[in-house]
Amino acid sequence: MELLRVEQLTKRFGGLTAVDDVSFGVREGEIYTIIGPNGAGKTTIFNLVSLIYPASAGRIVWRGEDLTALAPDRVVSRGIGRTFQNIELFEHATVLQNLLIGCHAQAQSNFIAEMLFLPSVRRREVEHRRRVEKIIDFLDLQVHRDSRVAGLPYGVRKVVELARALCAQPRLLLLDEPSSGLNVEETDDMAYWIQDIRDLLGITVLMVEHDMSLVSRVSDRVLAVNYGKVLAEGSPSEVQSHPDVIAAYLGD
Amino acid sequence: MRFVFKTRYEQDLQLFRDRTEAGWYGLLMVLLLAAPFVVPEYWRAQLVFIYIWGIVGFGLMLLSGFTGQLSMGHAAFLAIGAYTETLLQAAGWPFLLSAPASILLAAAAGMLIGLPALRLTGIYLAIATLAFGFIVEEVLARWESLTAGNSGLMVPPLNLAGSPLTNSNGFYYVCLASIVLVALAVRNLLRAPTGRAFIAIRDSEISAQSMGVNLARYKTLSFALSAGITGLAGALYAHQIRFISPEQFTLFLSIEFLMMIVIGGMGSLHGAVFGAVFMIVLPELIAITKDYLPQAVAEQTGLKSTVFGVLMILFVLFEPLGLYGRWVKIRTWFSLFPMYKAGMFRRQKSYQKSERVH
Amino acid sequence: MEFLQLAIGGVAMGCIYALIALGFVLIYKATEVVNFAQGDVMMLGAFVAFTFASLWQLPFALAVLMTIAVLVLVGAVFDRFLLRPIIGQPTFSAVMVTIGIGFVARGVATMVPGWGTDTHALKAPWSDGTIQLGTLVISTDDLAIIVLTAALCVVLWLFFSRTRIGIAMQASSQNQLAAYYMGIPVRRINTLIWGISAGIAAFAAVLLAPVTFVHSNMGFVGLKAFPAAVVGGFGSIPGAIVGGLIIGLVEAFAGFYLPEGFKSVAAYVVVLIVLVVRPSGIFAEMRRKKV
Numbered sequence: 001m002e003l004l005r006v007e008q009l010t011k012r013f014g015g016l017t018a019v020d021d022v023s024f025g026v027r028e029g030e031i032y033t034i035i036g037p038n039g040a041g042k043t044t045i046f047n048l049v050s051l052i053y054p055a056s057a058g059r060i061v062w063r064g065e066d067l068t069a070l071a072p073d074r075v076v077s078r079g080i081g082r083t084f085q086n087i088e089l090f091e092h093a094t095v096l097q098n099l100l101i102g103c104h105a106q107a108q109s110n111f112i113a114e115m116l117f118l119p120s121v122r123r124r125e126v127e128h129r130r131r132v133e134k135i136i137d138f139l140d141l142q143v144h145r146d147s148r149v150a151g152l153p154y155g156v157r158k159v160v161e162l163a164r165a166l167c168a169q170p171r172l173l174l175l176d177e178p179s180s181g182l183n184v185e186e187t188d189d190m191a192y193w194i195q196d197i198r199d200l201l202g203i204t205v206l207m208v209e210h211d212m213s214l215v216s217r218v219s220d221r222v223l224a225v226n227y228g229k230v231l232a233e234g235s236p237s238e239v240q241s242h243p244d245v246i247a248a249y250l251g252d
Numbered sequence: 253m254r255f256v257f258k259t260r261y262e263q264d265l266q267l268f269r270d271r272t273e274a275g276w277y278g279l280l281m282v283l284l285l286a287a288p289f290v291v292p293e294y295w296r297a298q299l300v301f302i303y304i305w306g307i308v309g310f311g312l313m314l315l316s317g318f319t320g321q322l323s324m325g326h327a328a329f330l331a332i333g334a335y336t337e338t339l340l341q342a343a344g345w346p347f348l349l350s351a352p353a354s355i356l357l358a359a360a361a362g363m364l365i366g367l368p369a370l371r372l373t374g375i376y377l378a379i380a381t382l383a384f385g386f387i388v389e390e391v392l393a394r395w396e397s398l399t400a401g402n403s404g405l406m407v408p409p410l411n412l413a414g415s416p417l418t419n420s421n422g423f424y425y426v427c428l429a430s431i432v433l434v435a436l437a438v439r440n441l442l443r444a445p446t447g448r449a450f451i452a453i454r455d456s457e458i459s460a461q462s463m464g465v466n467l468a469r470y471k472t473l474s475f476a477l478s479a480g481i482t483g484l485a486g487a488l489y490a491h492q493i494r495f496i497s498p499e500q501f502t503l504f505l506s507i508e509f510l511m512m513i514v515i516g517g518m519g520s521l522h523g524a525v526f527g528a529v530f531m532i533v534l535p536e537l538i539a540i541t542k543d544y545l546p547q548a549v550a551e552q553t554g555l556k557s558t559v560f561g562v563l564m565i566l567f568v569l570f571e572p573l574g575l576y577g578r579w580v581k582i583r584t585w586f587s588l589f590p591m592y593k594a595g596m597f598r599r600q601k602s603y604q605k606s607e608r609v610h
Numbered sequence: 611m612e613f614l615q616l617a618i619g620g621v622a623m624g625c626i627y628a629l630i631a632l633g634f635v636l637i638y639k640a641t642e643v644v645n646f647a648q649g650d651v652m653m654l655g656a657f658v659a660f661t662f663a664s665l666w667q668l669p670f671a672l673a674v675l676m677t678i679a680v681l682v683l684v685g686a687v688f689d690r691f692l693l694r695p696i697i698g699q700p701t702f703s704a705v706m707v708t709i710g711i712g713f714v715a716r717g718v719a720t721m722v723p724g725w726g727t728d729t730h731a732l733k734a735p736w737s738d739g740t741i742q743l744g745t746l747v748i749s750t751d752d753l754a755i756i757v758l759t760a761a762l763c764v765v766l767w768l769f770f771s772r773t774r775i776g777i778a779m780q781a782s783s784q785n786q787l788a789a790y791y792m793g794i795p796v797r798r799i800n801t802l803i804w805g806i807s808a809g810i811a812a813f814a815a816v817l818l819a820p821v822t823f824v825h826s827n828m829g830f831v832g833l834k835a836f837p838a839a840v841v842g843g844f845g846s847i848p849g850a851i852v853g854g855l856i857i858g859l860v861e862a863f864a865g866f867y868l869p870e871g872f873k874s875v876a877a878y879v880v881v882l883i884v885l886v887v888r889p890s891g892i893f894a895e896m897r898r899k900k901v
Contacts, residue, residue, distance in 0.1 A: 050462060076464040084462075090455035092519065093448075101448045105464035111473060114444035115437040121444055122265065129261040168463065322702065368886045374701070375644050375844065379836050380885050383878035394871040503833070507709060514706050554720030554727075554826070561713030568703050568710070569695055 001028045003172055003204055004049070004080075009058035011041075011048055011228075018044045020228040021058070026172065030220040031198055031205045035212075035239070037248055041228040042208040043085055046174050049206075050082045051075050062172075076105040081170030083161045085177050085208075091150040095141060095160050096132065098149060102167030103128040135163050138201075139193065155186045162193070166201070173197065175207035179214050187214060194218050212240065224248070265443060267436075284428055288421040296424060297492070298536075302528050303427040304488050305509075309516065309524030310431075310438050311481035312509050317518045318442065319474040320454030321369065322378045325385025326509050329358045329479040331392060331501035333486025335399055338407045338496060347412045347426070351487050358483020359476040361388075366475030370468050385506050393498040404497030407490045427488050434481055439521060441477075450474055511560065515567050517574025526575040534559065573597070614746060616862045622752035624858020625759035629814035630835035631842070631850035632766075633807040639783040639845055640803045643693065643704040647712035648811060649832015654715055655681045655812030656824045657725050660732045665724055670735050678812045685808025689801040697797075712829070719826040727826060732819040755817045762813060763851060779803060834861075837881035843891030852892060856880075 004026040011019040019041045026032045034042050047053045049060055051072045060067045062078055070078075081102075090098050114121050136142055139159050144152060149160065158181065165173055178194065179187045191214055197203050209215050215222060216236040224231040224245045232242040239245055256263075256270050268274035288296050308330060315321050333354040340350035365384045369377050392399050399405065409416040410423050417423055441447045449470045452460035457467060490496050508531065516527020538556055571578055577597070585592045630652060634645040645651075658680050662673035688711060696703050720727050739750035770776035782789040782796045789796050822828055834857060842853025857877045865873035872879075884891065 052458060052461070071466075072461040073464055073466045076462060082462055084459065088456045088459035088462075090452055090459070092455055093451050097448060097451065100445075101452050101460075101463050101465075104445055104449060104452075109445040109449070111441065111446045111477070114446050115440050117440040117444070121440075122262070125265055125444065126261050129264070133261075164463070368882065372885060372889055375638075375705075376840065376885060376889055378644075378705075379840055380882060382833075383837065383882050383885075386878045387875050387882070390871055390875045510706070511709070554717035556717070557713045558717030558721070561710040561715075561717060564710030564713065565692060565707050568707050569692070572699065572703065 002026065003028045003063055004206065005059075005061040006045075006049065007059045007061065009045065009048055009060065010056045011044055011053060012056045018228050019048060022225065022228070022230055023058075024223050024230070024233060026204060026206050028171075028204055029198065029202070031194065031207070031218055032221050032223070033215050033219040033236075034206070034208045034223045034225060035210070035215060035245075036225040036231070040226045040248075042225060043176055044228075045225070046082065046176050046208060050080060050174060076168050076170070079169075079171035080174065081165040081168045081172070082174035083158075083165050083176055083178065085180070087154075087157050087161050089149045089157060089161055089164070092148065094146050094148055095144045095152070095163075096146060098160060098164050099132040099135065099167050100128055102164040103131060105168045131169075132167055135166050138166075138196070139163050154181050155183070158182060158186075158190075166197070166203075170203060172204045172206060175205060175209075177208055177210060179209065179211045187211060190214070191218050216240070267439065281432075285425075288424050296421075298532050300424055300427050300488075300492055302525075302532050303431040304485050304492060305512065305528035305531055306431050306525045307434050307485035307488070308482050308509055309513055309528050310434050310521065311478045311485065313513050313518070313521065313524045314438055314441075314450070314481070315474050315478035316510070317513055317520075317523070318447065318454060319450040319471065321471065321474060322374065323381045323478070324378050324503070324506050324510065325365070325381035325383075325388070326478075326482055327501040327503070327505035328385045328388035329361060329482035330486040330489060330505070331388060331496075331498070332358045332361050332479075333483030334490040334496050334501075335392065335405070335486075336483070337487035337490045338405050339398070341408050341411055342405075345411075347410055347487075350411075351484060354483045354487040355480040356483075358486065359480030361483075362475040362477075362479025363472055365479075366472040369475065370471055382503065382506075385501075385503055389498050389501055392501070399498070402498060404495055407494050407496060410491045423491060427492075430484060430488060434484065435521065438481075442521070446470070446473070508560075511564055515563065515574055517576030520576050522579075523574050523576040526579065530575060534563075612866075616866055617859060618746070618748055618752060618756075620859035620862030621855055622755045622858070623861065624838075624855035625755050626814055626818050626831065626854075627835050627838045627857050628851040628854025629759060629762070629810055629817075630832050631838040631854050632847065633810045633814075634835065635839055635845065635847055635850040636803055636807050636810075638839075639847070640779065640800050641693075641704075642701055643708070644701070645807070646705060646708045647688075647715060647829075648807070648835065649829035650712040650715040651681065651685065651808050651829075652811040652815045652818070652832060653719060653824075653826060653829040654684065655808070655815035656732065656819045656828060657719055657722070657826075659812070659816050659819065660730050660824045661724065664730070664732060674813075674816050677816065678809045681808040681812035682805040685811075686801045686805035688808075689804035693804070694797060694801070716826055716829065725826070729823045729825040732816075732824050734816065734820050737820040751817075751820050755821075758813075758817060762810070766810075775799075775802070834877045837877040837884075839891075840881050840889075841884050841891055843893035846891070846893035849891055849893035 002025045006025070007023050009019055009022045010017065022045060034045060036042050044053065048055050051067065051070050055068055058068075062080065065078075067075070067078065090101065136145060139162065141159060141163060144156055144160070149157060152160070158178065162175070162178065175194070179190050182190060194205060194207070195218060198205055219236050221234065222236050222239040223233045224239050224242065226248040231244045231248060232239045258264065268277065284299075287299060291299070308326065311329070312323065312326050315323055336354040336357045337350050340353055341347070345353070365381060368380055372380055393402050395401070410426065411417070412422070412426070449460065449465045452463065452465050453467060453470055461467060512527035512531050513524060515530055516525070517523030535556060538559055542555075567574060573580070581597055584596070630648050633651075634648040637643055637645045655677055659673055659677040662668045662676050663670055668676070692707055692711065693704055696707065719725055734751070734754065736750045736754045741748045741750060741753060770780055778789070778794045779799055779802070781792065782794055782799045786796050818828070818831065822831070835854065838853035838857045839850050840853070841856055842849025842851070857880065860880055861873055861876050864876035868876075
């Protein structure tokens, strides 16, 4: 079943066409990767799908519903979560608080009930904490639970970013360059986690990635883009051996 | 060194970390409740001012410290609360009705300035709130049929639930109760989703949106709550000083509020209270040290201004965590003795990325 | 005719706003710090000029030059010792430091012997005269303000576009990292920019003092410079000047045609309207967060 369908998506910034008539679909339970040289428009596609930028043309269809005109803060309640390429964590809060904010999407927050801290609020807080602790166990973040994000090393912050996106219980997870800045061991862990996310948590993954070994190891299907246009789509080996893709990466 | 062994998630949610901490706060409450009977009249009045400024501190800390929306016009909300309370009490309303009215009216004003503020950040927001403060001050001065303009209004004695409060200790307890209730309400808010949403907005708006936080709703809420709390402080302020006029609610006062929360310690509720104590105690200290200073310096009216400015600069340069931060460091030094490490509280320097594109 | 008369008064006041706005827009462009003490620096300049010209009885031109030199030094000292240590902290901290500087400036000004809380007169050689142009009566103070402001703008424009240091300043304002790579000593340049800002404030002080007299609260004029900078477009130098003139004119007309009280809030009403309708001002500055 196709969860996400992107049709003829286009984004223009003034005179620059960053994304040009891109169409693809992501099936439930697969890991779908977008690859391309730097500046190809991959993160822009992400920003369009998570509705941070409004599209200039085209449609984004999520489980049959047209999302194109939705406000950015409504996206996560539909079931789409994302991580950011330049880590956008809440620097002055602890890891635990960052993850608890990830649960926000499902919280019907009523500030008067909260000011009085009614038992219903207390119950819900404990429930969210349980949910967050499961994710902490899944990603081995116990040591960092009460540390301020600002002081954590880069590798850990990437994992916290992933954890926070997972706390929102998404059906589709958008991962923007999950292995960038990670060393070999950390990338290895990340590969296992991405597969566990699909197999154990049942979440579909759409990711942007540069590390080709990670891409071939983990992905079910790959989309190659360059200059905002689609070059090829298919299995990792098909796309990597496609002449247009090779030309884009190596130059002519 | 005390270690708290936690076995249930509820323990992280509690108001107090453990029984010892609750004990200390309990002792503080007992002292404050007993204060009117042991402390001279003058200091009782100063305590009331500390409560009132503390409430303002909570309000401003909620907006600027926790939601990251800089406000340079908070004196306007104090004024709205003060005038509403005065006019309603003069018309015979009891405090139990006039106080909520002051809160609601101030909150409405907060929402009013919050609306344009939704699209503004940083310096633009500061200037918008600055402009708002000036306009409110001027409106209060010009709307003479309502506010008697610059001649000011006399404030009737506090009418709690029908008859005026004759016992001046009564007013002290009203203020104490108010600050405790406000502290509880704000604390509860901060350990719940709304409070976390505020912090998310402060640290990264885009990321907050991706987590489902509706920026407009929460920013407006933050402004409204902050303004409403300050309005309550205004209502109490009116009764304390007995006479209000527009010149009391100037930009200076707004900036003093900002200084209060910065020196107290941004980003923590304790900071608001420490800041309030600082604001009241400092002029007293200056008055005492005047006797030891050379004649020329001591007699100047500019001394208070200079001391404020110098302390402001010193705190930002050398103690960015404020008075509360310094208190935490001292306390930790004692509890960890002799194993306190000098760099324990040193924060990573996180360089502000410029938001300008060109 | 009244209209034109008002307009000239408005333009003159607008020039003062423009100069103060220019001062802190320069600092903002270079360091993204908003200097809330700009008005108070101007106040210090007025007092220093008063000391040189009236108390020490120096010739006016010499007093003005010395004042500007002293203020340039003061501004540079502020940056070097108070603002350089907090580079890297959020700009809010720097703003609070400048607010503190303002408080200290006001406090110290009342404590200096010979200054104090009194109001002093500081007349320029051209003061207290009028010029007739048909039915228009223009005070020489206003005329001097307009003419000298224009002259200063030309001098600054030449400085920034033709001299090496000026171009280095432009470069460092646009992209600090690239400026470092080109060998530009960015932090020293920032200190210099603070100095120049203070010098401009001193210049404004000398122009303003004959009109409003010298007293420790005269820095409040500087508050109106913020609406001026916003209206023109924060971060734009021509914007600061245009914004200042607009605010000056709006105030002049509001004072005459609108009921009492509107004159003092006119600037703030205008800035609120601008912030709601077009926050980036007339000469918009590009701001966008890249994720």
